[in-house]
Amino acid sequence: MSIDSKNKSKISHILAIDFGKSKVGLAFSEMETGLAFALGIIPKDRDFFETIKKIVEEKEIDRVILGKPKWTEEERDWKRERLVDFIQSSLGIKVELVEEMFTSKMAQENMKEAGKKNISQDDSEAARIMLQDWLEENK
Secondary structure, three states: OOOOHHHOOOOOEEEEEEEOOOEEEEEEEEOOOOEEEEEEEEEOOOOHHHHHHHHHHHOOOOEEEEEEOOOOOHHHHHHHHHHHHHHHHHOOOEEEEEEOOOHHHHHHHHHHHOOOOOOOOHHHHHHHHHHHHHHHHOO
């Protein structure tokens, strides 16, 4: 018995982005699993948009969850708007802004509890927390 590729159900891949001051935390999930995983951190450098594009293509991302803190700085808001425009216009992927209040603090606590002394990956863990919350709200 062969499986017709046209009848395969498509798995939804989601990328969460925690937009920090100098670096960006990423997390990934397949909607069907309901589990979010920290993906890593990328710098906000001149290759930032190209890096996002590569990740979106490699992971076959269908949706992006982008953290929007309650208290923001004007410059970060402007950069966040550019990122939303790039993802939606250039990559054709829906972006959903979600509240990220306290995710960085929660991430640091999680990492300390896990015995990690270097909490420099907290942006990725914050993205994971944000995505896990979103997944639970959108079951």
